[in-house]
Amino acid sequence: MKRRKAIRNIVLFSLGTGIIYSCKDKYEAIKQLHLKHLIIDTKQLDILDDLSRLIVPLQNIPELADHTALPFIMNMVEHVFEEKDRQAFMKGYQSWDQEILSIKGRAFSAMKIEEKQQLLSEVNEESLKASQELYTVFNTVKEKSIQYLTTSEYYQRKVNYYQMAPGKFKGDVLLVDLKNKNDE
Amino acid sequence: MSEVNFEAIVIGAGMSGSWVAKELCDNGVKTLLLDRGPEVKHLRDYPTASKYPWEFEYRGALSNDHVKNNPIVSECYAYKDGATHFFVEDDVQPYTQRQPFEWIKGYQVGGKSLLWARQTQRWSKYDFNTPYTNQFGISWPIDYDDLAPWYSHVEKFVGISGEKDGLDVLPDGEFLPAKEITAVDKHLRSIVKENYKDRHVIYARCAHLTEPREIHRKQGRGQCQNRTVCERGCPFGGYFSANSSTIPWAQRTGNLTLRADAVVHSVLYDEQTGKANGVKVIDANSKEEFDYYADAVFLNAGAINSVAILLNSRSSRYPNGLGNDNGLLGKYFGFHNYRARISADCPGFEDRVMDGRSPTNVYMPRYVNINRQSETFKGAYGVAIYTARYRKQETKRLGQDLLNDLLKDKNFMPWTIYSMMMGETLPKEENMISLNENKVDQFGIPLVHFNVGYDDNDEKMMEHFYQQWEEIYDKAGFTNIQRIDTGQPPGRDIHEMGGARMGKDPNDSVLNKNNQLHTVENVYVSDGACMTSTSYQNPSLTYMALAARAANHFLKSRK
Ligand SMILES: Cc1cc2nc3c(=O)[nH]c(=O)nc-3n(C[C@H](O)[C@H](O)[C@H](O)COP(=O)(O)OP(=O)(O)OC[C@H]3O[C@@H](n4cnc5c(N)ncnc54)[C@H](O)[C@@H]3O)c2cc1C
Numbered sequence: 181m182k183r184r185k186a187i188r189n190i191v192l193f194s195l196g197t198g199i200i201y202s203c204k205d206k207y208e209a210i211k212q213l214h215l216k217h218l219i220i221d222t223k224q225l226d227i228l229d230d231l232s233r234l235i236v237p238l239q240n241i242p243e244l245a246d247h248t249a250l251p252f253i254m255n256m257v258e259h260v261f262e263e264k265d266r267q268a269f270m271k272g273y274q275s276w277d278q279e280i281l282s283i284k285g286r287a288f289s290a291m292k293i294e295e296k297q298q299l300l301s302e303v304n305e306e307s308l309k310a311s312q313e314l315y316t317v318f319n320t321v322k323e324k325s326i327q328y329l330t331t332s333e334y335y336q337r338k339v340n341y342y343q344m345a346p347g348k349f350k351g352d353v354l355l356v357d358l359k360n361k362n363d364e
Numbered sequence: 365m366s367e368v369n370f371e372a373i374v375i376g377a378g379m380s381g382s383w384v385a386k387e388l389c390d391n392g393v394k395t396l397l398l399d400r401g402p403e404v405k406h407l408r409d410y411p412t413a414s415k416y417p418w419e420f421e422y423r424g425a426l427s428n429d430h431v432k433n434n435p436i437v438s439e440c441y442a443y444k445d446g447a448t449h450f451f452v453e454d455d456v457q458p459y460t461q462r463q464p465f466e467w468i469k470g471y472q473v474g475g476k477s478l479l480w481a482r483q484t485q486r487w488s489k490y491d492f493n494t495p496y497t498n499q500f501g502i503s504w505p506i507d508y509d510d511l512a513p514w515y516s517h518v519e520k521f522v523g524i525s526g527e528k529d530g531l532d533v534l535p536d537g538e539f540l541p542a543k544e545i546t547a548v549d550k551h552l553r554s555i556v557k558e559n560y561k562d563r564h565v566i567y568a569r570c571a572h573l574t575e576p577r578e579i580h581r582k583q584g585r586g587q588c589q590n591r592t593v594c595e596r597g598c599p600f601g602g603y604f605s606a607n608s609s610t611i612p613w614a615q616r617t618g619n620l621t622l623r624a625d626a627v628v629h630s631v632l633y634d635e636q637t638g639k640a641n642g643v644k645v646i647d648a649n650s651k652e653e654f655d656y657y658a659d660a661v662f663l664n665a666g667a668i669n670s671v672a673i674l675l676n677s678r679s680s681r682y683p684n685g686l687g688n689d690n691g692l693l694g695k696y697f698g699f700h701n702y703r704a705r706i707s708a709d710c711p712g713f714e715d716r717v718m719d720g721r722s723p724t725n726v727y728m729p730r731y732v733n734i735n736r737q738s739e740t741f742k743g744a745y746g747v748a749i750y751t752a753r754y755r756k757q758e759t760k761r762l763g764q765d766l767l768n769d770l771l772k773d774k775n776f777m778p779w780t781i782y783s784m785m786m787g788e789t790l791p792k793e794e795n796m797i798s799l800n801e802n803k804v805d806q807f808g809i810p811l812v813h814f815n816v817g818y819d820d821n822d823e824k825m826m827e828h829f830y831q832q833w834e835e836i837y838d839k840a841g842f843t844n845i846q847r848i849d850t851g852q853p854p855g856r857d858i859h860e861m862g863g864a865r866m867g868k869d870p871n872d873s874v875l876n877k878n879n880q881l882h883t884v885e886n887v888y889v890s891d892g893a894c895m896t897s898t899s900y901q902n903p904s905l906t907y908m909a910l911a912a913r914a915a916n917h918f919l920k921s922r923k
């Protein structure tokens with residue numbers, strides 16, 4: 181009972197601060213961000229989530245299978261971005277589906293996965309004639325999804341061999357020796 | 365000793381004040397150490413020291429609101445998530461200015477010693493002598509030989525990693541072993557050696573314990589582990605901070621009373637004795653006022669605050685500030701010119717990388733205007749040199765292809781080099797700080813007003829640096845050479861100094877050769893405010909040596 185009330189409060193609070201949520205739990209982490217600047221609905225969240233997963237498919241890394249970069253992306257745009265970049269991003273995702281529909285004759289959300297992939301490679305190659313805001317969304321989602329992965333604990337430890345207190349610093353080592361050491 | 369009476373009061377528990385306190389307490393002097401900031405106890409109060417990079421919400425970035433509300437301190441490279449709590453936010457102590465000045469502050473027990481980059485180069489005889497001999501300043505009342513034993517004294521306790529380079533432009537000190545340098549550092553060093561007889565690329569001496577000695581273990585400090593997140597506080601005590609070293613040391617003597625959250629308003633002057641007899645303090649939280657009394661007062665609140673406290677210490681004898689008969693208090697304020705940088709790519713070391721992270725770099729000490737003024741500009745500059753090879757992120761593709769690229773085994777970008785001029789600025793009467801008589805802070809203390817700027821000499825020095833370093837880079841085979849002028853205002857160098865300069869003559873200086881006010885001998889100003897000229901080295905080692913020397917002068921004078 182208590183828990184249900186708490187959830188209702190979150191939804192009400194969120195509505196009050198400009199977010200429209202369905203009751204899907206998928207975006208619980210986004211609800212918890214209590215976004216104030218970014219106004220977004222579930223359909224738009226689905227689009228951004230799709231974009232992020234298609235661009236950097238974290239779900240293909242077994243250790244990160246249950247991770248999504250979306251809350252990180254939204255949090256960064258909400259809090260770290262400057263107002264004008266935040267506005268461009270918001271405008272971009274709010275018109276994304278409609279813009280794709282007018283360019284391709286089919287809304288992004290109605291596309292099959294292969295169609296989405298094809299579309300994204302056109303955007304990636306900058307060959308799609310589209311608005312500045314559409315490109316802002318694509319570039320932001322790409323950059324922040326990459327950042328989410330490359331600053332994750334998994335990546336830092338497994339790929340960057342990060343140690344908090346490495347002890348030694350070696351200024352001049354052979355690249356092959358470093359690779360061999362890391363392979364050990 | 366009652367609760368308000370002490371033998372000595374030290375204002376400011378940072379880099380220099382903690383040294384005065386240590387020296388006094390070691391010698392049995394009942395000392396009150398005051399700081400306007402909160403207590404920061406070694407280990408206990410380093411909340412972010414062991415946080416992993418991925419635990420920071422914005423992965424090291426600061427929120428846009430935070431930056432907007434703190435445009436000044438946000439310009440400091442070390443003001444990042446995980447260390448912001450050791451800096452002072454812009455609105456806490458506002459100031460006014462005639463020209464842009466960035467005042468970066470760290471108010472807590474430990475002061476900026478928690479935050480510093482730990483670079484510790486001695487001054488040489490040229491640094492002390494050339495302002496006078498090359499006619500851009502008054503004569504220092506001390507020279508290198510006066511300070512050399514105090515450098516040694518401080519270095520042994522602090523722990524300085526360095527190499528014996530045998531250069532008279534940068535005298536050797538008491539060194540622990542150096543850390544390793546990179547392949548490109550070595551290449552640059554040999555190219556410079558081949559081409560210039562008066563220039564040297566050396567390991568930049570730094571306050572890290574590469575091999576702790578008994579004296580460091582006694583302080584409870586251990587070996588530096590090359591974490592390079594020093595500004596959050598080091599759980600190993602691997603670098604010197606007042607918090608890990610001098611303050612707990614002084615506390616163990618039983619002679620120290622440390623009072624945090626104590627904003628010193630002014631120094632109290634006794635018209636009868638012609639001496640200072642204490643300080644007036646405002647509690648930072650309750651705003652209650654207290655007076656504390658002592659035989660001597662040491663000002664170590666950082667150059668700007670020490671000068672401001674003196675200016676605010678008015679009496680009928682000293683209506684313009686304590687010891688300010690000649691009106692020079694606040695004048696000849698100095699800083700370092702850090703605007704000029706030069707970067708390049710370093711092809712040819714593709715098979716070499718670094719393994720780990722180094723908290724230091726390499727360095728070139730001064731090489732012109734040594735015995736006489738040989739250039740069109742006056743003063744000296746040194747150069748901090750950073751070389752690195754970063755991981756390459758292949759981010760062109762999409763989907764699984766992008767993932768494969770990102771997860772691929774170590775791919776590296778080419779080596780790069782980035783060198784920064786550290787320029788001496790000339791002592792000038794018009795570079796000054798004063799009190800704004802129309803505006804006060806939350807404690808009713810007048811705001812500090814800055815009138816500090818660059819001049820033509822600074823521009824000429826930058827041009828010289830660019831030209832010389834383009835030549836050096838070229839000889840080293842570096843490419844894509846880029847001149848950079850950050851355009852930053854004075855202050856971002858965080859090497860504020862002067863304003864109460866030492867001198868031989870009471871008519872043209874504020875302090876004598878022992879850091880005492882010329883006319884109030886039981887007041888010592890033993891932080892950067894005392895500097896007669898700026899030279900170019902990171903100044904804190906010199907401040908600490910001067911502070912220890914001043915404290916020992918007081919000890920001797922009591923015998
Ligand atoms: C990011 C950074 C990097 C740096 N790198 C280097 C470097 O590599 N090498 C180097 O030599 N220097 C470096 N510095 C500069 C160095 O930190 C300072 O030179 C040094 O800390 C000055 O010592 P101080 O004792 O004068 O002042 P601080 O260490 O700042 O201590 C002054 C203390 O006085 C207190 N105080 C101020 N006003 C009052 C008042 N009215 N009443 C009571 N207490 C007061 C403050 O709270 C503070 O704790 C760096 C600084 C920063 C921030």
Ligand code: SF4
Nearest residue numbers: 588589591592598602
């Ligand atoms: S680099 Fe050394 S001193 Fe700095 S935090 Fe790491 S271990 Fe401590």
